Amino acid sequence: MENLENNEITLFDGVLDKDEKVIKVIKPNKLKLFISWFMLAFWINVWIAIIGILPMAIETQEPIGWEYYMIPVGIIVLIFILTGIFAQIYYKNNFYAYTNARILIRSGIIGIDFKSLDMRYVGALNVRVGFWDKVLKQETGTITFGSMSSPMASSKQVGYNFAHVEKPYELYKEMKQIVEEVKNQYKNIV
Numbered sequence: 001m002e003n004l005e006n007n008e009i010t011l012f013d014g015v016l017d018k019d020e021k022v023i024k025v026i027k028p029n030k031l032k033l034f035i036s037w038f039m040l041a042f043w044i045n046v047w048i049a050i051i052g053i054l055p056m057a058i059e060t061q062e063p064i065g066w067e068y069y070m071i072p073v074g075i076i077v078l079i080f081i082l083t084g085i086f087a088q089i090y091y092k093n094n095f096y097a098y099t100n101a102r103i104l105i106r107s108g109i110i111g112i113d114f115k116s117l118d119m120r121y122v123g124a125l126n127v128r129v130g131f132w133d134k135v136l137k138q139e140t141g142t143i144t145f146g147s148m149s150s151p152m153a154s155s156k157q158v159g160y161n162f163a164h165v166e167k168p169y170e171l172y173k174e175m176k177q178i179v180e181e182v183k184n185q186y187k188n189i190v
Contacts, residue, residue: 012097012104014186015114022104023178026171027097028164032140033094034087035132041083045076096162098178103145103160117160119182121147127172141168143175 008025016022052072055125089109097104103122125144133140145160165171 010108011095012099012114015116016099016103017101017112020099020101021095024098024174026162026165028091028094028162029098029138029140029166029183030091032133032136032138033166034084037083037087037090038046038080039132045079048072048076048079072137094097098113098175101182103175105160105162115160117145117147119179120186122183123147123178125172125176125179127168129168133168139167140164143168143172145175 008022011025012022016141049072052075053069086109090107093106093108093112095106097106098119102119103117107115109112126144126146127141128144129141143162143165147160162171
């Protein structure tokens, strides 16, 4: 068991059951999280440029003044600025944890949200190391937890994910062992 800082453990105090103890708290990799947010903003901005700037640029009637181009450009810049602000707030509030009974996800931008999945019901664990994980060479990836109530129907499933975590294969092995231990505890209980 790792040394956990008290302030990390207390982040989950409001949702812990009686006799439930936090085993490990995990913080996502900041660079990978920011890159994923900015890549989403980039593709949104590509569409804004196509829809907002391209028609003005190919207009064949009277030439359009430069000030009209500044509207979509201003929106694009604003989206990148807001993405940076929201990504920072999200990173500050985003923690993953597992206890002796559940998987916990803490996140949020405006408020703090919690998601939990009882380990007894975890049916599958997947680890995915994507393109940006490899390109950034941060040893990051995503671990997805599937259950009957939240099946892993696609690779982009957003139910229970530990996204942008460092050393995902090691964490996967750790989580798989803990899930099996919890399931074995409840196997004898009818």
